[in-house]
Amino acid sequence: MPPKRLVQDVRTRWNSTYYMMESLIAQKRALCAYSAEHDLPATLCARQWGLLEKIVAALAPFEELTREVSSSWSSASDVIPIVCVLKRVLSRRNESDEGIRTMKITLLEAVNRRFKDVESEPLYAVATLLDPRYKDRYFTSVEISNQAKAALIVEVRKMEEVFKRSTSDSSEPAEGTSCESAAVEPASKTPRMETASHSRLESIFDEILKESSVEPAPQLTTSSACIEVQTYLSEPTIQRSDNPLLYWQVNQPRLPTLVCTAAKFLCAPSTSVESERLFSTASIIIDERRSRLTAEKAEMLIFLKKNLPLMLK
Template sequence: MERSKESAVWRFFTLASPTSPTALCNICKRQVSRGGDNVTRYNTTNLIRHLQKHHAKEHAEFVQLTNSKGKSTTKQATLADTLLRQEKLPTNSIRAQKITARVMEFIVLGLQPLNIVENVGFRRLMDYLEPRYIVPSRKYVSETALPELYSKVRKQISGELKCAKVLSFTTDIWTSDVSPMSLLSLTVHWLNPTCEHRSAMLGAKNFRGSHTSDAIATALTTMIDEWEIPFDKVHVMLSDNAANMKKAMGSMKVCNLGCFAHTLQLIVNEGLLSQRSLNDALTKCRQIIGHFKHSQLSYSRLHDIQIEMQMQPKRLQQDIKTRWNSTYYMMQSLLEQKRALSAYVADHDLPATLTSLQWALLERAMIVLAPFEELTRKVSSSTASAADVIPAVTVLKRILGKESDCDSGIKTMKTTLLQAVNNRFSAVEDEPLYALATLLDPRYKDRYFTGADFAKKAKDALIKELEEEELRSTTSDATDEAEPPEKVPHVEAAATTLAPPPAAAAPSSKSSFMQEFEQILVECEEPGAASTSSIAVQVQTYYSEKTVPASDDPYQYWGVNRQRFPALAAVATKYLCAPCTSVESERLFSTVSNIMDEKRNRLTADRVEMLAFLSKNLLQGLE
């Protein structure tokens, strides 16, 4: 009888069962007889001959594994080895700790419930992957593993914050729909010593009681103190435009700016409400979409029509009052399905129908609102900064100030939008944070100020800030003083300063917003006057170089050029870390709403904060 599992031949064959009369060749997938007329007479001779005849390479490998006496060199596992493989891993072993760490990552990054470790399917999966691993209990995960991971990541973030010279913050308040809980968030943004943009969630504390300005100020101050952040590091704090938030920032004596995206929301709402005919069309749009939302039969019929017309099946999108761009996407989804809706109306009833004039009105309204939609996406980026505000306002004013053949029927809306932009952003160029951030962004510099007086005022403020920064550096006896810029080769910056932006007049598929954006650069490129002081030389050299393309990363620019312009880079680290919206706090609350749903509405505020903290920070290069 063969000694089946001692022979090296079984590396190349597979048995369907221990008593199977044939073996499957893993190479050619043939069934090869094992010889003999019963299980006691099975052997491996036929299998070896099959390898020799049909698979010379594998046969040679088999021979190498076989000793001179023809016996396999593969040793049978000893009883001790077998018992060791069946023995469970100690919970303090390196292997067990690494698996537990990955389980915790799976839970916090996937927003999984903590009791998933008690799920039968999860336990069967872990038993298959590593039979020796003891899956921890829910109590261990929630009371030991989660706090330990939270403390570890918190410590690492704290270390980075201590190295940062300046910090900017965003904050917001969220109230749960499934639990009597309100959370006050705090996120931080900064540039590290190599000018890389960094951000992290610091907290989402339970905020009970009335949301007064004093209560907000007290809670935020406590959160900042818990992280041992000195207030002289707080550069700016972004929040929504609510009166209680603004008053709270005043009580804390910190610089406060309103969310740029929220202001855009108010501007577009003013424009939409001003055009009676457009409002009537939007009301019909909502009725049409509501009809399909509440009738699966109607949606099925529309879906069939889309397929018959060889259109991409899409669902119509309902708008949300607090998100103006959702109204834009609602109009877009209806216009895309105009043909399908017309075919649907021919055979079925709708609560409202759009006339040909109203369809044309929607198309023209989308053309006017397209720059606002593009800008909303741009400023909602995680890397958008305060430098984006002045250029965005300048471009919007130019676009809305131009007359077009498409203005018919929406002139009132366009005029109202322009007035709202002028009113709500009337002082934007007087705000030092916006002005200096714009100057220090290599994509913009001084090209987007609407008047020479504003540009001069901003440049004077920058010189003053540079002189103060130089004084601070001198008195602090900094050990990492940069070399004079004239001693540093200019080669490093070539990649980011050679290519001028493309001419806006060239025909392209760019949006009207980007074409207007680049046209301003072409009009404003001009050299400045010479100067002799070290700071002035840096500033003049910086201004005289062409702006980098709009698609380039301004943080990367300063990472490359911080030795050429050491004083400018130090100030850029301060002003470019400031965001222009509080979107990061809103994204945080989207995560919180996924953690705390109807099935998990009894989570404590501390537990929710830990899960949200790890979900936002664990993969930010901080672990």
């Protein structure tokens, strides 16, 4: 067998413990053979190996979703659907859970406690509605969904007023207020789309979409903002492997105000991981040996490091 090194865990990173257990299971045959020929101070019995495999299977969704929300292309719209899928996975009971049932119950309680108010946060709720892959299909109750829709209509009306003011002040729209300047032109295929297609939890996302029924809300007003929102939400969702920014680029003439609102909310990242990676990039570029590196040149190098791969793609 090719020589391999076992992974060691780090206390500050939970997924390192997951990777350590995963590497142990991958080298199970070699470790059992070595322990049979040498007098080791501690070894794992068959029951412990079985528990280890079950624990890795239970933590696999956490690891996959952690990587997804920590990626550079993750958006705030991913948070509510991911929490919904995680609760669905942990709440399922089957015969293979023998020995880890208490662990799954504890994990589910922790997820409910930590994310109990996530659907009430306007940023996450509106961003989820504006993502054509999710819309209103992942909210846990009709009441919360209606509150999110009301918040979305308020934001669309604000954007509509800003756009009207900018066009009335001058014949040319003010810089940064038009939908063309707000919309982001995405690549035809992004890393997110490629990884999403290989997700082990894709069936859970599809299952929740099939269960959610779309009920047309009564049209209480004929304002253009409400008409755009109702038209958009009444349409079917796109595939999770599709690019939401590309969707808004294509539908810009049909839903102009919603495009501006989507550009405002979908640019928000779901975690601070990418910001921390930016600081790590700066610490690599700015070194004590490069004492003549000016702040301006350092900023240019950091910008190229983070943006050049996107431009080349």
